Structures are given as C-alpha cells and as structure tokens.
Amino acid sequence: MKKTAVRSFDPDVAKMLAITIVIFVIMVVLNGNFAKSSNLTSMCYQLPELGLYSLAMMMVMLTGGIDLSVVSIGNLSAILAAKIMKYATTNGFSGIKLFCFVILGIIVALCVGCFFGAINGLVVSKIKIVPMLATMATSEIIEGISIILTQGHSVNGAPEQFTRYGATTLAAIPYSMWILILVIMFTAFLLHRTRFGFEAKMVGSNPKASHFTGMNTSQVYTKAYLYSGVVSSICGIMILMRTNAAKADYAVTYVMQAILCAVLGATNPNGGHAKVTCMVLALLSLQFLSSGFNMMHLSSYFKEFTWGLLLIAVLALNFLTDYIRQKKGQHKAVQTTGSAAS
Amino acid sequence: MKRLCKTSQFALFALLVITILVFGVMNHDILSVASLYSLARTCTVPAIFALAIMVVMVIGELDMSYCMIGAFSSYAVFFALHEKSITKFPLLVIFLAAVGISIVLQLLNWFLIDQLHILSFIATLGTQTFLKGAILAFVGSSYIYDIPKSAVDFGTTYLLSASYKSGVATQLPLAVIIMIGMYVLMNLILEHTVFGRKLYAIGGDPDAAKRAGINVSQTRLIAFIIVGVICGIGGVVHNCLGRCSLPMPTDLVGQELNGIAAVVLGRGASQRAKGTVSGTLIGVLLLQFISNNLIMIGVPSYYQGFVTGLIIFVGLVTQTQIGSTLFSKILGKKGAVQ
16 A cells, blocks of 8 residues: 555545545534434444445446446345345244355345346447446336336345344444445455556546557456446345345435445546545545434435535536646646645 | 438337337227327326437437426426415416526536536536425425416316227327427427537537537527426426426436437437437337336236336347347348448
8 A cells, every 4th residue: 555645645535535524523513412423323324325336336437437227236136135035034944044045145136236237238338338328228127127026015024133234233333334344445456456447447538548458348347337236236235134125116316326426536427537535535425414414403305405516516626626727737647746735 | 201211210110100009909999099198198298308308418418407407497486376375377477487497597507517517417417416405405395286277277278088998088288289389399490490400510529519610608508598498398387287286296306317218219220310309209209108008908017117128228229330230130221320
C-alpha cells in the first residue's frame, strides 16, 4: 500500500471526506444521540444492502456500462435460496442435513448471480447492445422469472440457524457489515492490484484504444458484469438473512440509489475512473443523512429530496472545480501529485 | 407498398399485426371494436409520455425525470386548486399552469445537461429523486379526489363507446384526440421543419452539428421546452382520466424505462435515427397491447413482466449488427443490412 499516502491527498477523496465529515458534524449537532453506539450499530445493519449494490454498480460503471439488473438478480437469488431452505425446514431436516441445504441454497443463489451476470456481459460485449437498454431488458426478464416463481408472494421460512446471523453481531459489528467489509476489501484488491482492475479502467476510458493494444475487451466486460451479478446475489442472500423473506420486487428503488451512491463516490459514469474509498465515503454520507433525518422524525421523502439535491450539487461542484482548473490552465495530470488538493 | 416495406418501422409494425392476429385467434374478443377502444384508452397517457422521452432521445440524451416532472406539475396545480377549494376552473388554465411548471423543471434539466455538462442519465436521475422527495415532503402526499369539474368532464367525455360480447362497455375518451394531435404535430415538426432536422443532427453528432452552424445549446433549450410542454399535458391528462390527482402515480413514476423501451423498439433496425414519431407510437401500442391482452388469452398476469422483457430484448437484438444480419438471413433478403 505504498500509494496510500498519495491517494489520501487525492482531490476526490478529500472532497468526499470533507462532505462526509460536514454531514456527520451537522447530524451530531442536530441530534445528541447521533454519535451513540446504538445508532452506529443500527446504521451498520442498514448500510450493507445499498453498499453491496453500489459496489456492483461501480464495477460495471468503471467499464463504461451500467447494470440496472442488480436488484432483480439479488431478488431472484434470494428467492431461489429461500425456496431451497424452506424445503429443508418444512421437511424438518436438522443438523448436518440442514446445514447442507443452507449451503446448497447459498451456492444456487451465487450460481444465479454468475449466470445472469455472464448473460449480461455476453449480451453487452458480444451482441453489442447498449448496456443500459440490455440490462434494463434482462432486469425485466429476471424480475418476470421471480414473479412467475413466487406468483408475487414473498417466500419465507428460512431456518432460524441461518437467519440468526442477520440479527447478531461479531465483535460488535453485524455479520452483514462484515460481509460488506470483506467485499469492499476484495473489490479494492481487484481494482488496484490485479490485471483485471487495470484492464477494466483502460477499457472504460477508451474501449477502442484498449482493443488495439491487444486487450480482450469483451472478456473484461463479461468479467465486470459477472462480478456485478455475484455481488448482487451476495446482497440477495444477505437480505434473506436479515429479513427472512424474499420477494420479487423487494427494494427496486435500490437501483437508482446504487447509481447515485456510485456517482457520488467519484465513479465516472462514462467509465475509466472509480475509487473504492470515495464510494465508501459516499455510502457513509448517504447513510448519515438518512439516519439523521430519521432521528429528527422527518419523513423519508425528505431524505430522498436531500439525496437528489446532494447528487446534483456534487456533480455541479465537480463541474465547477474542473472549470476553474481549466481556467488556471492546469492539466489533469497535476491532480495526482496532490498539489490541487483543495 | 414497396417503399413502405423498406421503412425501418415496417418490421415492428408487422410484429404488432402478427401479435394482434395471434392474440385474436386465441380470443376473438380481442379483435372487436371494444378492445380497440380499451387499447386506445390505456395507450393515451403512456403514448404522450413516450413522445416526451422520444424528443429527448432524438437529441441524444436520456431523461429519467420526465414522468416525475409531468406528475409533479399536474399535482402541484391540482393541489393549489384544492387548497383554495376551487371547484370551478377553466381547463385551459389548468393545462397552461401545469405546462408552465413542467417547462421550468425541464429548463433545470437543460441547465444541468447543457450548461454543466453532466451526463444526462445521471443528472435527470438526480432531478427525479429530488422532485420525488420535494413533492412528498413539501407539497403534499394525499390523493386529491375533488379535482375541478372541468377536468372531470374532460376525462369522462367519450367520443364513442362499444361493448364486448360479454356486455362490458369500453369508451374512447376525448383525450385520445389530444394524443393523436400531439403525434401529428410532432411528426410535422421533426420530419418537415428545419428545426426538426437540427434535432436529429445534434442527436447524431453534437460536434458536427456545431460545425455545421447549428446553435446546439439554443436548439437543445427549445427541445427541452417542447419536452416540458408534452410532460405538462401528459400529467394533466393522466389525472383527468384517473379523476384524481396523486403525488406519485406508480403507473408513471418508476415506469420511465417502459417509455424508453417503446422509443427503442420504434426506431427500428436502422440505428441512424435515434427515434421516430411513428415508430414510437407503434412501440407504445405493442407494449400496451401485450400488457392489456395477455390476461385475455389465458396467460396469468404474473407472466406479464417476463413477456414484456422478452419482447424488449428481442427488439433490441434485432437492432444490432449481429441481430439484423440474422434477421435478414431468416427473411432471405439481400443487402438489408447497411
């Protein structure tokens, strides 16, 4: 991690850090209980769902695409896992047999994520449909499959031995938060330390040039969508673990929120640029806003209002800083040296 | 006839006709006049909103907020009338007020997209979230049932009515005329005026359009004003037909992608045009026809999402290079792909 020193002075990270701290301070001033451990723990329970979907979205956005099917993939995996686990509980399995069924459910869910992620990737890279429209269509199809499977009802009845982990903590941090932390670490590793991460950035910033340098661009796309599918299905399993229910249209608004969170977190929607640290900060600031407003007994609509405003404000701020930088005649390359950390 | 076959919308039109015939064979009621009226009625609002997103897509942008803007402006007007407990109010003024509000909101979009160079999809996602929160948190969150009499009258004036064999009557509402009028007008503007050609030029390549002497920023401004007008009218028509005003109609907000799907389906095999008026109308008709009549041929309603998704997907595949090669191979045509 020799780059850490440089990256901490990165203007994007600095800006996002400042925003997060300002929101945190405002919330602490407005409600006394905000910084209490009980509130922080409850935030840890709410955070991972959006966090995982945003990570999935971020990886696809890095390659210049978008994945609108994250939530439907998550829901379908959760439904299949729930069905398998329900079979085990209704037949009264216990002990090692039950454990096997839980593992089977999780594996099937992950396979669903892999399968539809790969399909998304192939459709985008091989058939060359615009990512937004392609994933929109697949999301509709996947949601359709979920509705056909469940007929619109929610599936519950996962064994208590499994759902218990959704409500308990390990070392004062909920299990779901641990999952998020692991995925974040894995993503950071993938982005900054592997060939795939590098290739994804290159393909995102200029697909044609990367193609001519000999990269297998379609493979990179497929991998990115595969990653997104798998992370979405992890999220689906986690939601099942926490709520003990899987539903075809659970939390469909997460798609938009995930895009919002990824873009706030300095992911370039045109591709080629993403920072895990920024995204985590964006996630935190959104959660601070929503928890804080909740504690002030403001409606959840107010939260949505501020989220939208925040997105527009940050984008406008990005434009302004870019504009000023251009006026000063500074080139983009100067950014990384840390001189422009303002 | 030969020229007609060559237009890019022909494949879609053929698909629509085939679907209608297949459905009609399965259930003869679908081929009745009553079914046509019911289709026209359900199509009115989606068709108006699809026209709005089509204009945005023609200039090469995307809008996720158009439905929300329509709903917002209409609800704001009806809410103000409700608060002042006015029950008699000229319909034209309601339309004008809603159109005015939605133009202002679309200008915000224009400012973000054109002046601040924010990616349109993201910017309008922001406005959508922001407006959704704003209307529910600051304006109101209750349904308004006592909308002015003129609006109710407009929604319940029927041109014609017919009934199925079972005796269920369907009517053709007056609002259909507005929808058709808007399509005809938009077709004239886009296909037969210099301004319309400018829009397509910008959609094709903004830089090239600029070098060709088009004032890109100004043209986009006018385009967004047009979108605002369409959204405002759409919102009011939606509320009039439903005879109540609601802050966040779930059949509009959250269904933005259906409008986009209609436009995408309608642009046909040639990717040159980013959207056409006639194609959009056929796209809306196809999507609405399927969702309307799936249940009539005995398919349970929960298959609806799957089938709609599949149709959009097939439509998308036929538009790509690989897809259209395949498509023309099946049809045995030569040189169809260019």
